[in-house]
Amino acid sequence: MITQTLYDGSYQWIVMGRDPDKPEKIIDTNQYMVIDGDRTLLIDPGGMEIFSAVLAATLSVSKLEHITDIFASHQDPDIISSLGLWHEMLPDINLHASNLWEGFLRHFSSGDVNYVPIPDKGGSIRLETTELQYIPAHYLHSSANFNIYDPKARILMSGDIGAALEAPGSPMYVDDFDSHKEKMQFFHKRWMPSNEAKKDWIRRVRDLDIDIMAPQHGRLFKGDDVKRFLDWFEDLDVGIAIHGS
Amino acid sequence: MSVDQKNMEASARQFLAVASVQAELFAVKQISKRISLSAKNAKAIAARAGSQAMGFHPITDFIDDVAINITQLVEKINAEALKLSSFAIANRNRSKTIEEMKVSSRNMVKYADHNGMKKRIEELEKKKKQFMVDYKRKNGDLLELLAEIRNQLQAAEMICTTSRTEATRAGDFQSNLEVVADEVSLAVNNIKETLQSSKYHLSQLSLR
Numbered sequence: 001m002i003t004q005t006l007y008d009g010s011y012q013w014i015v016m017g018r019d020p021d022k023p024e025k026i027i028d029t030n031q032y033m034v035i036d037g038d039r040t041l042l043i044d045p046g047g048m049e050i051f052s053a054v055l056a057a058t059l060s061v062s063k064l065e066h067i068t069d070i071f072a073s074h075q076d077p078d079i080i081s082s083l084g085l086w087h088e089m090l091p092d093i094n095l096h097a098s099n100l101w102e103g104f105l106r107h108f109s110s111g112d113v114n115y116v117p118i119p120d121k122g123g124s125i126r127l128e129t130t131e132l133q134y135i136p137a138h139y140l141h142s143s144a145n146f147n148i149y150d151p152k153a154r155i156l157m158s159g160d161i162g163a164a165l166e167a168p169g170s171p172m173y174v175d176d177f178d179s180h181k182e183k184m185q186f187f188h189k190r191w192m193p194s195n196e197a198k199k200d201w202i203r204r205v206r207d208l209d210i211d212i213m214a215p216q217h218g219r220l221f222k223g224d225d226v227k228r229f230l231d232w233f234e235d236l237d238v239g240i241a242i243h244g245s
Numbered sequence: 246m247s248v249d250q251k252n253m254e255a256s257a258r259q260f261l262a263v264a265s266v267q268a269e270l271f272a273v274k275q276i277s278k279r280i281s282l283s284a285k286n287a288k289a290i291a292a293r294a295g296s297q298a299m300g301f302h303p304i305t306d307f308i309d310d311v312a313i314n315i316t317q318l319v320e321k322i323n324a325e326a327l328k329l330s331s332f333a334i335a336n337r338n339r340s341k342t343i344e345e346m347k348v349s350s351r352n353m354v355k356y357a358d359h360n361g362m363k364k365r366i367e368e369l370e371k372k373k374k375q376f377m378v379d380y381k382r383k384n385g386d387l388l389e390l391l392a393e394i395r396n397q398l399q400a401a402e403m404i405c406t407t408s409r410t411e412a413t414r415a416g417d418f419q420s421n422l423e424v425v426a427d428e429v430s431l432a433v434n435n436i437k438e439t440l441q442s443s444k445y446h447l448s449q450l451s452l453r
């Protein structure tokens with residue numbers, strides 16, 4: 001698994017992904033971590049199958065006992081089905097996720113994981129020195145769904161928003177937005193259910209100062225490509241399956 | 246059964262064994278209900294037979310007790326087997342975690358102490374060892390409960406013999422009471438057969 005530093009200040013943002021050993025039939029995912037002193041937050045740590053790769057990547061930069069928190073943007077297996085293994089290894093770990101998903105996500109662990117519910121309106125998480133914001137992104141695609149925004153590092157971890165299905169070994173960042181659109185189109189049209197939710201999210205995200213938009217699949221958006229993405233997404237008609245795809 | 250049990254993972258075999266035991270014990274419970282019904286039937290016949298069948302009253306009470314005991318034992322075994330199964334699931338999760346941690350350790354030999362992983366793996370392995378001890382004990386307890394059912398069945402068999410002797414003194418009701426004794430001993434045999442296979446399934450729960 002490849003790791004790359006996205007932000008290196010008094011704390012660090014790191015992306016882990018492009019796992020060359022990933023079983024073929026499993027969708028490729030980006031995992032993120034924020035290392036802030038003795039506290040490491042894992043963001044969407046991924047499925048069971050990639051647990052050992054993510055663990056090795058995490059421990060190449062953080063100590064085991066420093067991994068204190070996990071954030072799950074939503075309930076999908078590619079996001080968090082590794083929970084049972086993390087929890088067995090680190091019984092005191094805190095799982096931060098929507099209050100709506102609590103009874104569901106507990107199915108991924110032995111049930112007694114320390115669950116920190118996030119209310120619909122969002123909130124924030126304080127690590128050792130920095131504070132990250134939970135940005136509501138409900139219905140994009142999951143009915144209870146959050147992004148993480150770091151105003152200091154100017155990073156928006158956008159979950160499945162901005163996701164693209166890429167060939168293995170593709171670069172970390174979008175380098176040609178126009179050709180990238182194609183790789184995102186079907187996913188967003190089919191998986192995102194609501195134009196109204198989409199519009200509302202775009203309106204709120206336009207107010208944020210963002211250098212990097214970091215989705216859970218595919219390449220990351222940097223600089224002007226963030227705005228290009230928002231414009232493209234705004235014009236896209238989503239929820240197409242009701243017309244029979 | 247079309248499922249290839251030989252190549253099944255040990256834990257999967259255990260879950261299957263627990264499910265099988267539960268199905269069998271459900272059958273045992275149904276049969277013991279039948280025994281209790283036969284006992285009530287015998288009681289009614291004995292009442293009609295009056296003084297001729299006086300000796301039958303304590304016998305029917307006893308048969309009824311046996312049926313109740315069996316039902317309670319079955320419920321206890323069911324609950325314990327289920328606990329054992331979820332216990333095994335927890336251990337499976339632990340084993341998987343240890344296994345995966347070892348895989349990532351191998352991928353990070355360049356970090357001196359694998360950043361705290363070695364210690365945690367040791368702790369989890371210790372837990373696993375303790376689990377084996379607890380599991381063995383619990384499995385032994387289950388087999389003991391099964392043996393207790395067998396004791397109850399033996400008692401029921403003896404009672405059937407006594408019933409037949411008593412029936413000879415019941416005059417016109419002799420054949421009626423004999424039918425009841427036959428029903429009970431048939432039920433006892435059914436339970437015995439079922440338990441034989443439960444014993445086999447419970448032995449599958451032991452960890453090798």
Ligand SMILES: [Fe+2]
Pocket residue numbers: 074076141142160
């Ligand atoms: Fe998803």
Ligand SMILES: [Fe+2]
Pocket residue numbers: 076078079160216217
């Ligand atoms: Fe996803």
